[in-house]
Amino acid sequence: AQKITQTQPGMFVQEKEAVTLDCTYDTSDPSYGLFWYKQPSSGEMIFLIYQGSYDQQNATEGRYSLNFQKARKSANLVISASQLGDSAMYFCAMRDLDNTDKLIFGTGTRLQVFP
Amino acid sequence: NAGVTQTPKFQVLKTGQSMTLQCAQDMNHEYMSWYRQDPGMGLRLIHYSVGAGITDQGEVPNGYNVSRSTTEDFPLRLLSAAPSQTSVYFCASSYGGRYGYTFGSGTRLTVV
Secondary structure, eight states, rough: OOOEOOSSSSEEEETTTEEOOOOEEEEEEESSEEEEEEOTTTTOOOEEEEEETSSOOEEEEEEEEEEEEEETOOOEEEOOOOGGGGOOOEEEEEETTTTOOOOOOOOEEEEEEEE | SSSSSEEOOOOEEEETTHHHHEEESSSSOSSEEEEEETTTSEEEEEEEEETTEEEEEEESSSEEOOOOSSSSSOEEEESSSOGOOOOEEEEEEETTSSSSSSEEOEEEEEEO
């Protein structure tokens, strides 16, 4: 069975600093995808970044990068140069690409950026 | 407007009432899912579909039914509402694979 674990309920970071949000996962499937979503206080879900299990390079999207360590089953999100607008809930999710294609979420991390 | 449309945005039900949450997408996505979001528990998968006519259960399917008669629509039915179903419900759709899911704006449901 798939499982996503986010152990940090809340994180604080000062503006312009980098921050890492942790995500570990568990699956027996060799082909899977890892996603990060942002949920601001307005409630919408915003897709940030994707990493495939067979991708050779760590994914990057602007200020977002994914530190993918396959052997450790971790997919941490790194936000560089934090901005006040980055304050939000962040969710890690995993999708089994071979079988069910279900997308399963972790419990999330609330990030607060302070000036 | 392209995207995932959920209706209603807010709903209050009495215990035992039934209702249907509507979800429609116009992006020709094969994959659609329903989630509920509760404080401290993230998003939990209720039901999902990999195409018209095909649905399956997620993590928390009890008390909910779905059907997928068309690619565009994926309604979620609450047969007999219970206070434990008070939550924010999200519908989402995707092309599948490495493509992220696009989410609707959510339905805030309160069961009294």
